Amino acid sequence: MPPTRTTIADVANRSGVSIATVSRVLNGTAPVDTDTAKRVRSAITALNYVPHAAARTLASHRTDTIGLLLPEISGAFFQPMLRGVEAGVSEAGFDLLIHTTQARPENAPRRPLGEHNTDGLLVFTESLDAKELTRLYSIGFPVVLLHQAPPNSLKIPVVTIENQSGAQAIVEHLIKTHHCRRIVFLQGPEGHEDSTWREKGYHLALDAYGISFDPSLILRGNFDRDIARASVEHLLADRVKFDAVFTGDDESAIGVLLALRQAGRRVPEEIAIVGFDDSLFANTLLPPLTTVRAPTEQVGKEAVRQLVRIIQGEKVESRLVLSTELTIRQSCGCQG
Amino acid sequence: MPPTRTTIADVANRSGVSIATVSRVLNGTAPVDTDTAKRVRSAITALNYVPHAAARTLASHRTDTIGLLLPEISGAFFQPMLRGVEAGVSEAGFDLLIHTTQARPENAPRRPLGEHNTDGLLVFTESLDAKELTRLYSIGFPVVLLHQAPPNSLKIPVVTIENQSGAQAIVEHLIKTHHCRRIVFLQGPEGHEDSTWREKGYHLALDAYGISFDPSLILRGNFDRDIARASVEHLLADRVKFDAVFTGDDESAIGVLLALRQAGRRVPEEIAIVGFDDSLFANTLLPPLTTVRAPTEQVGKEAVRQLVRIIQGEKVESRLVLSTELTIRQSCGCQG
DNA sequence: CTATACTATGTAAGCGCTTTCAGAAAACGC
DNA sequence: GCGTTTTCTGAAAGCGCTTACATAGTATAG
Numbered sequence: 245m246p247p248t249r250t251t252i253a254d255v256a257n258r259s260g261v262s263i264a265t266v267s268r269v270l271n272g273t274a275p276v277d278t279d280t281a282k283r284v285r286s287a288i289t290a291l292n293y294v295p296h297a298a299a300r301t302l303a304s305h306r307t308d309t310i311g312l313l314l315p316e317i318s319g320a321f322f323q324p325m326l327r328g329v330e331a332g333v334s335e336a337g338f339d340l341l342i343h344t345t346q347a348r349p350e351n352a353p354r355r356p357l358g359e360h361n362t363d364g365l366l367v368f369t370e371s372l373d374a375k376e377l378t379r380l381y382s383i384g385f386p387v388v389l390l391h392q393a394p395p396n397s398l399k400i401p402v403v404t405i406e407n408q409s410g411a412q413a414i415v416e417h418l419i420k421t422h423h424c425r426r427i428v429f430l431q432g433p434e435g436h437e438d439s440t441w442r443e444k445g446y447h448l449a450l451d452a453y454g455i456s457f458d459p460s461l462i463l464r465g466n467f468d469r470d471i472a473r474a475s476v477e478h479l480l481a482d483r484v485k486f487d488a489v490f491t492g493d494d495e496s497a498i499g500v501l502l503a504l505r506q507a508g509r510r511v512p513e514e515i516a517i518v519g520f521d522d523s524l525f526a527n528t529l530l531p532p533l534t535t536v537r538a539p540t541e542q543v544g545k546e547a548v549r550q551l552v553r554i555i556q557g558e559k560v561e562s563r564l565v566l567s568t569e570l571t572i573r574q575s576c577g578c579q580g
Numbered sequence: 581m582p583p584t585r586t587t588i589a590d591v592a593n594r595s596g597v598s599i600a601t602v603s604r605v606l607n608g609t610a611p612v613d614t615d616t617a618k619r620v621r622s623a624i625t626a627l628n629y630v631p632h633a634a635a636r637t638l639a640s641h642r643t644d645t646i647g648l649l650l651p652e653i654s655g656a657f658f659q660p661m662l663r664g665v666e667a668g669v670s671e672a673g674f675d676l677l678i679h680t681t682q683a684r685p686e687n688a689p690r691r692p693l694g695e696h697n698t699d700g701l702l703v704f705t706e707s708l709d710a711k712e713l714t715r716l717y718s719i720g721f722p723v724v725l726l727h728q729a730p731p732n733s734l735k736i737p738v739v740t741i742e743n744q745s746g747a748q749a750i751v752e753h754l755i756k757t758h759h760c761r762r763i764v765f766l767q768g769p770e771g772h773e774d775s776t777w778r779e780k781g782y783h784l785a786l787d788a789y790g791i792s793f794d795p796s797l798i799l800r801g802n803f804d805r806d807i808a809r810a811s812v813e814h815l816l817a818d819r820v821k822f823d824a825v826f827t828g829d830d831e832s833a834i835g836v837l838l839a840l841r842q843a844g845r846r847v848p849e850e851i852a853i854v855g856f857d858d859s860l861f862a863n864t865l866l867p868p869l870t871t872v873r874a875p876t877e878q879v880g881k882e883a884v885r886q887l888v889r890i891i892q893g894e895k896v897e898s899r900l901v902l903s904t905e906l907t908i909r910q911s912c913g914c915q916g
Numbered sequence: 917c918t919a920t921a922c923t924a925t926g927t928a929a930g931c932g933c934t935t936t937c938a939g940a941a942a943a944c945g946c
Numbered sequence: 947g948c949g950t951t952t953t954c955t956g957a958a959a960g961c962g963c964t965t966a967c968a969t970a971g972t973a974t975a976g
Contacts, residue, residue, distance in 0.1 A: 249932090251933085261956085262955065264957080274935095274953090296638070297634075297696050297697040298634040298635075302934090304934055304935085305961075317663055319659075320860075326654065330653045334679070339677055339697070344670070361632075361675070525861045529864060529866075588962065588963065599964095600925070600926060601925060604964095609964085634961085636962080638930095639931055640965085641964095
């Protein structure tokens with residue numbers, strides 16, 4: 245820190261007004277004489293003055309900051325999410341404070357994000373426990389949930405996507421267009437809501453076409469390339485027959501693709517593969533991946549919008565579901 | 581905000597001490613009687629007390645926050661970078677404030693990140709102009725530059741990677757092992773330092789093997805999939821002969837791959853492709869991409885470490901260059 | 917047993933702002 | 947013109963903390 249930082253008092257002195265007036269010019273909270281305002285503004289420029297965020301927060305009870313809580317910052321899925329959130333946040337003139345929860349020690353000394361340093365929180369699946377969520381709800385702190393229903397049926401707004409119908413559509417495509425009958429499904433991480441809904445969509449599709457469900461075709465993929473690969477390798481080793489894999493997400497599709505390529509199975513001729521999310525790399529795989537387009541970036545952006553509205557005291561709908569869209573490429577057997 | 585937030589005074593009352601003592605327990609800044617400390621701590625727990633960040637900042641002149649300034653938050657390149665930064669930041673017990681500079685209006689009302697809201701700044705290539713950088717330097721504000729030399733030979737610490745030798749190594753691999761002679765190079769964005777160094781490495785490799793430089797083999801790829809693709813399509817249309825492409829980064833390699841595939845040129849049999857960065861998707865391309873491994877995540881982590889050291893008043897070396905490593909896969913013509 | 921040094925705690929002065937409250941000056945109504 | 951509203955401005959009270967500074971009690975030394 246420099247010996248003496250430029251404060252609002254310096255600006256006030258230089259322009260011959262009180263600090264209250266400077267504050268008014270800064271925030272436009274009360275009418276100020278045009279000339280006075282001009283003098284103040286030029287003093288601000290001349291002194292290179294920037295208001296001290298903490299002082300402002302302390303006095304005004306606003307942080308102008310939105311907190312984002314998610315399991316990890318990396319991963320193909322979080323990228324567009326983050327981009328959307330960033331866009332929304334900067335559009336609304338807020339700052340963004342990010343915390344990841346993965347592998348964070350239990351004995352974390354203080355709550356990283358909350359009413360003490362943000363105006364509101366965006367909480368992604370599983371990154372905050374029900375207890376804390378309940379506490380925040382009870383004190384009326386603005387929170388928006390992403391891809392996750394509120395616990396204990398609290399009325400916390402949610403932004404998510406149409407998982408079930410999207411999944412159903414893509415599985416039905418496999419059945420109807422490509423005559424697949426033995427379709428493997430790779431589950432996401434334990435308790436992952438998106439995955440649960442996608443699995444329901446999978447079942448609905450089978451039911452719709454009268455295909456009986458075979459539990460041995462349900463594997464764990466954990467939305468992880470390597471785990472998905474291992475699961476499929478097991479399946480192949482066990483000589484289980486299947487003609488398609490719905491990988492639950494796109495990341496897993498890479499693992500499946502690698503496993504099948506290794507085993508000499510041709511995709512999509514022998515086995516079709518379809519994913520979910522339409523991650524950035526989906527169209528660079530070979531063959532390009534047929535998947536369900538999830539508007540992840542919009543989810544982020546919309547969630548911020550909802551949150552900002554809540555912060556500003558407006559009411560918002562409690563559940564916003566963005567629609568997904570079947571995106572046909574070639575890994576299902578269609579011709580590009 | 582709840583009507584009355586829990587403050588340090590509440591904790592003090594409940595445990596029968598002054599707020600100064602509570603503060604001491606909280607920060608460990610002075611010896612406190614064991615029993616007193618215990619009483620205070622249990623009051624903190626009982627009241628669910630969390631210190632107010634802004635008040636703390638205002639009083640202590642520390643924000644415990646590190647600012648990250650980069651052009652965009654998305655993009656395969658920034659992902660590992662971000663991950664490294666996040667890891668470093670949370671390891672050091674700081675918060676992370678992120679700002680992107682791309683497409684931000686010129687009339688941004690206030691300087692987004694600086695001495696008023698962070699303890700130090702991580703600045704990625706081109707995301708802060710020389711004037712502001714100079715100002716920050718002049719007031720002694722902690723800054724670490726990423727992949728970018730300081731302007732006006734200011735002594736601002738830098739963390740970057742060995743671009744030149746990495747590039748030289750991979751081009752020499754093409755020449756020596758695969759007997760390529762007409763190697764295309766795709767430049768990154770105008771003035772991008774990494775790209776400039778990589779281009780130098782390219783030239784050194786040619787020189788080392790006495791291959792004369794052909795300017796028509798230098799194209800602009802802008803580290804962008806689509807631009808790279810268009811450039812190569814032009815080259816093909818112009819019937820320029822070439823037997824390899826060094827794409828400058830990995831993202832461009834996708835575009836090149838698509839262009840060549842479209843044109844029916846086989847990779848790597850007819851034309852070898854090599855990249856730089858070893859992005860996550862590099863080994864999922866077909867053929868898997870031979871590239872130069874850039875330790876981007878470490879760059880992020882190390883940069884935070886340097887920055888924290890500076891914030892704590894220690895001295896650091898002014899330039900940290902992490903080494904790169906040739907990563908051979910199959911797109912150069914080698915057998916996996 | 918007095919001088920000296922800690923140890924443990926409280927008091928109070930800010931940190932740099934926002935925001936009431938109040939008052940002066942200017943504009944307006946009739 | 948005189949009362950009334952409106953516009954503009956300043957004084958001052960905090961916001962919730964940290965941190966000198968001061969003080970009382972308790973060891974330690976000689």
